[in-house]
Amino acid sequence: MKFGGTSVADLSKIRNVAKRVKQEADAGNQVSVFVSAMAGTTDQLVGWVEEISPLHDAREYDTVVSAGEQITAGLLALTLQDLGVPARSWLGWQIPVRTNQVHSAARIEEIGTEEVVKRMEDGVVCIMAGFQGISEDNRITTLGRGGTDTSAVALAAALGADRCDIYTDVEGVYTADPRIVPGARKLEKVTYEEMLEMASLGAKVLQTRSVAMAMNHKVRVQVLSSFTNKPGTMVVDEDEIVEKQVVSGIAYAKNEAKVTLVGVKNTPGIASDIFLLLADGNINVDMIIQNETEDGRKTDLTFTVVANDIDKAKDILAGAQNIDFDTVLTDINVVKISVIGVGMRSHAGVAATMFKTLADKGINIQVISTSEIKISVLIEAEYTELAVRALHTAYGLDAA
């Protein structure tokens, strides 16, 4: 079980979480629980670090910030004990969750389960501080924002757990954002691949890395609300889903920015030069299109980056000696809309439906990118709600 920051935001919410954990334990299940920091705590700690040292040492950042989960883990263990449930807390270095040394964005390399398994067999509920691990040089690492999802899935994989329940403030994975689409439905099941696309395309339910890890280790993940008693959405292997939807959901991502290099001198390898340069600057490029001019000697190159990276990307391009172009245009007033579904593989016409639906609403498509199970388009941001609703209807996803 994993509980996020809003689920453990104060002592009464922690008591609520303890009751849910007790239910599982009382049902005869062996349970271990990952907790995030109490909502607001991480922000306060990060705020202090950034105020004191804008260019901070990530190792010290991790030392400070990991204290948040430490506090919650101890408090939840105490609450369970008070309910008569044997429980104890474990910090990242105690479990241990061994990670690489990339502080603030560490990757889990190995989880020691020996002692945890022993305790679980003794009937102890193991409360784990999420988001944190320990590096080879004995220092605390953190996994980056949302890392507690990853912690939980990684332990579930290491234990061969029957299920990994991710408790959050939504009731599951929806066909579209319910705040935008009133007819959005909660999915009973969704495949790892779809969830992965949804996570990376703007659905904030699960962190991308945790889904990838679940997929690699076939961990059955359930996304559900800690504030209601309803079943959530199971994220499972494709084999478990008998009747596959052509399209399972519509996602949108607002933190996109478009960059256009106008009049790039069209020499062999020029695109690779440009994108290597951006990669060296740690800028992820997402959608890319290239248009040749009539004479073929110059080309326009358009691509998208995360909106926060836009200034950095411009600086890198402006300072590039080996790239010859006329001008660079940027636009942060864009949104990426995606339709996602594993059924797409065996159904033709999904893209055509998307393009026609948007065209019918008078929405201009700026960039297109596709994968095996999704189609994404970049459109003007003000059409976001209109586009998502129209597509939701067009693919037959509206609740009856």
Added chain:
Amino acid sequence: MKFGGTSVADLSKIRNVAKRVKQEADAGNQVSVFVSAMAGTTDQLVGWVEEISPLHDAREYDTVVSAGEQITAGLLALTLQDLGVPARSWLGWQIPVRTNQVHSAARIEEIGTEEVVKRMEDGVVCIMAGFQGISEDNRITTLGRGGTDTSAVALAAALGADRCDIYTDVEGVYTADPRIVPGARKLEKVTYEEMLEMASLGAKVLQTRSVAMAMNHKVRVQVLSSFTNKPGTMVVDEDEIVEKQVVSGIAYAKNEAKVTLVGVKNTPGIASDIFLLLADGNINVDMIIQNETEDGRKTDLTFTVVANDIDKAKDILAGAQNIDFDTVLTDINVVKISVIGVGMRSHAGVAATMFKTLADKGINIQVISTSEIKISVLIEAEYTELAVRALHTAYGLDAA
């Protein structure tokens, strides 16, 4: 260097601390620094634990509460780095500070200094989270309130440090509480033994355990203010003090309570039975007097305990099967006043001066206890200020 909670209460105070540490490092000194939690943090964490689980598991308490020092240690390391001083933080389990398993009141057994020494020789300032250690079973322990003083002295001893500077919110050790005695003087030097008596008799400058540890390992401790730039008081071996004062200071302790067992059946070993019983209940008994009645068959037994323990003490005595007494009287409206000085050993008449001074002011002495270097009396609480001032004058301690 050790900085308490008020010295690191917010980011600007932490910056102030960093500047002091930098001064020492710039002067060519190898420095390690122990920090407490930011003022208020420990109280909040303890409050949460007590609200969630009144009879809490001390191991989880330690996990939660130790997060406070962890945060400060990271923040101070970052602040120093920002000032260009190489620094890194160490938590109790990283140093490691090995303790016994008495959670919440653990005793330090050993401090690993190998890595710290190496780093200090490399010019790194080592910032240590105070108050915490690690037990044999790999869990976080805390040393009890004020434990950061002990952490600092223990490391100074292990390193063979030239000095252990304890920064606090007072400028040093005074001949009496300056809030009560306007003419109180800051002592330039004080002996370990005097400091030990002062600490246990109510002067809140240093924690008793830390003074005992300093005395055992001959660590030269300086008590000084983190808010001024004045030298503080050196706590040193008696040999270092050439001209010894007969009386170095007057202390008072308000958290005392008096218990009188009236009409105890006077059988051999009865006193030992009573005090063993209280000791089993973890109640420390301080001053003791016993008066026989005329016929010698019954006796009245009076002793003092910490005020917080008074109800527990009454319960234990009331429930005792093997002790026969008529009634138990308690009084929390008392104060213990002490005069302290190593010079007392070679000077007669110190006690007589105390009794006469109090008698002249019309103050009734209820209980007396003495040691080689102090005389304590229990008096009615409302005479506290009057008594302390009169004694301060009587022993010639007033500033000229």
